Amino acid sequence: MxxxxxxxxxxxxxxxxxxxxxxxxxxxxxxxxxxxxxxxxxxxxxxxxxxxxxxxxxxxxxxxxxxxxxxxxxxxxxxxxxxxxxxxxxxxxxxxxxxxxxxxxxxxxxxxxxxxxxxxxLKPARLVEVKRANAGGAERYLLNFDREVQVQLLANNPPRLALIGVTATPDVPPNSPVTLTKTEWGSELTLPAGNDPPHLIFLPRQVIVERGNPAQPTLVVLDPGHGGEDTGVVVGKLAEKDLTLSLAQRLQKLLEARGLEVMTTRKSDASVPLLTRAQYASLGQVFLSLHAAAGAQAHVYSYPEVQTLRLLEKGRELLPKTPAAQKAVLERYVAPPGSAARFAQGVAGALAGIAVKAQASEDAMYVLSQSGGAAVLAELGFESLRTAQGRDAVAGALAQAVFSYLGLPSPAPVPSAPQPQPGATKP
Known part of the structure; x- marks a missing residue:
């Protein structure tokens, strides 16, 4: 036993x-x-x-x-x-x-x-909608999901995509050129055939299928710091997350008025992970992260050139050898050496023009490290952002710095930031 x-x-x-x-x-x-x-x-x-x-x-x-x-x-x-x-x-x-x-x-x-x-x-995901759009002559299909998903290109012409883990899809009209079928891995999406091979761009809860190689407008990515439960610095009734969003919205209008394409990491009081912000940074020719700190002085940071990504270094090596047609595309993601530092100095100079003292320096910040373009983090003083007029003046100065960096004609001079008024606390 x-x-x-x-x-x-x-x-x-x-x-x-x-x-x-x-x-x-x-x-x-x-x-x-x-x-x-x-x-x-x-x-x-x-x-x-x-x-x-x-x-x-x-x-x-x-x-x-x-x-x-x-x-x-x-x-x-x-x-x-x-x-x-x-x-x-x-x-x-x-x-x-x-x-x-x-x-x-x-x-x-x-x-x-x-x-x-x-x-x-994988958690089951849902394809919310498929939208077609044109951007500067490029054909784009915007796939919006209810969560992060992985999409893989199965064939180029017509484009067939595996939507892995996507178990729910919207109804497609009978005459639609887009077809959706259920598969063992989730769903398969077939788009209309075209002349150019597609490529995929991954954004939070969205995948863009783009084809064509047009002369696209410059993409500027704005990153309003903090958001959601992360308030950032709070001074009195003012929260950093509100000031940065308000500033980004003003700056976006100024940039788009000059024909620039602008993307923001958040459009509302929402939390955005650092990795997601860095993912956005990798897409733009210009990336500007906006923050605020108590006081009046501003600090402008760029990433040290000695610690640049190997991808960026390799891109710079390839630029002189790349044919003109492909070179224009490569230049969208690979800025020349010193570009970020030059942009940072331009931001500091533009802020000085509205009587905002700013210091430019380098700092190895992760959110800047993934960008091949001119990436800068600007930390503005609460005193210059306290009023709507102050934020207008700062947005104008930042827009002027972007235009100057891109070689665009300077806009009309922006007014100096007004002195803060007692009781003016609404962002």
């Missing part, structure tokens, strides 16, 4: 160990490991990406997995306990392993634990 009990214990222990080492990813079963010796499960990063259709990149001692515009980054270590304690990636057995629960939290994936076996999957 004692032998039988011992045998049952051994069998149960073996079965439990097998079950605990399982990892279910989508419809696939693979192995989980526990490098920290605790309950933190790690799964093979590349297999997870393949099973869920995620973007995958390993570079510079880090591994990146992406879902739509959201990116999850882990530095890689060969120290198991360190990987577990710091939620890092772990290199072992010839593969890179990532903490499953942390990955799910970063990308908004479905995660649960079934009796010791981790389960990782």
């Amino acid at each position: 004692r032998r039988l009990i011992l045998l049952l214990i051994l069998l149960l222990g073996f079965s439990s160990a097998q079950y605990e080492n399982r990892l279910l990813v989508g419809f696939q079963e693979t192995q989980a490991i526990y490098p920290g010796g605790d309950s933190t499960a790690f799964g093979p990063a590349q297999l997870i990406a393949q099973a869920l259709g995620l973007g995958y990149l390993e570079a510079g001692g880090r591994v990146y997995l992406s879902l739509g515009s959201t990116v999850s980054s882990f530095f890689i270590t060969e120290d198991g306990p360190r990987a577990a304690s710091r939620a890092a990636a772990y290199r072992a057995q010839g593969s890179v392993w990532v903490p499953v629960q942390q990955l799910a939290a970063n990308l908004g994936l479905l995660y649960r634990n079934d009796y010791g076996a981790p389960v990782l999957a």
Whole structure:
């Protein structure tokens, strides 16, 4: 009897160990490991990406997995306990392993634990609408979703796209040139055939399918700092998040009036993750992040040239060798050396023209690091933004700096920022 009990214990222990080492990813079963010796499960990063259709990149001692515009980054270590304690990636057995629960939290994936076996999957998503638009001669299809999704191009002509994890789609009229079909991975979207191959642009909850190579207007990206629960600095009844949004809206009108294409990281009092702001920064020829601080002085920051992305360095190497037709496209995403510092000095000078003292310097800020264009973070003083007239004056100065950097004729001089009036606190 004692032998039988011992045998049952051994069998149960073996079965439990097998079950605990399982990892279910989508419809696939693979192995989980526990490098920290605790309950933190790690799964093979590349297999997870393949099973869920995620973007995958390993570079510079880090591994990146992406879902739509959201990116999850882990530095890689060969120290198991360190990987577990710091939620890092772990290199072992010839593969890179990532903490499953942390990955799910970063990308908004479905995660649960079934009796010791981790389960990782995509949350069902819905395609809200498909809109067609023209932008500077380019044909665009705007795909709007209710959450972040991964979209993959299956064929160029006609464009066929896999909408991974998209289980609900809008009704398409019978005579529509767009077709939607359900598939085992979610949905498939087919667009009308065209002469130019399409390319995809990922934005929060939106994917743009664009084709054509027109002379496009310059894209300026404005980033009103903070938002949602993140109020930023608060002085009296004034919150940084409100001032930056109000300033961005004024500046957007001035830039669009001159024919520039303007995109903003937020249009309302909403929270925007830092990774998303950096994703927006990578799209523009000019990126301007707006912040505020107590007092009157302004600070203008650009990213140090010595720490630029390898992608930017490679683009600069290719520019002299690129044919003219392709060069115009490359120049939209790769600015010459010193561009950001030159733009920062221009912003500081324009602010000085409205009696706002500004200091230009360099700082290795992440939100600036992903931009190949002229990226600057401007931190304005509350005193110059306190009134609507003050924000108008600052927006005018910032617009003047953008026009000057792009070589556009300077607009009419902007008025100086008025002195703050007692009781004027409404943003």
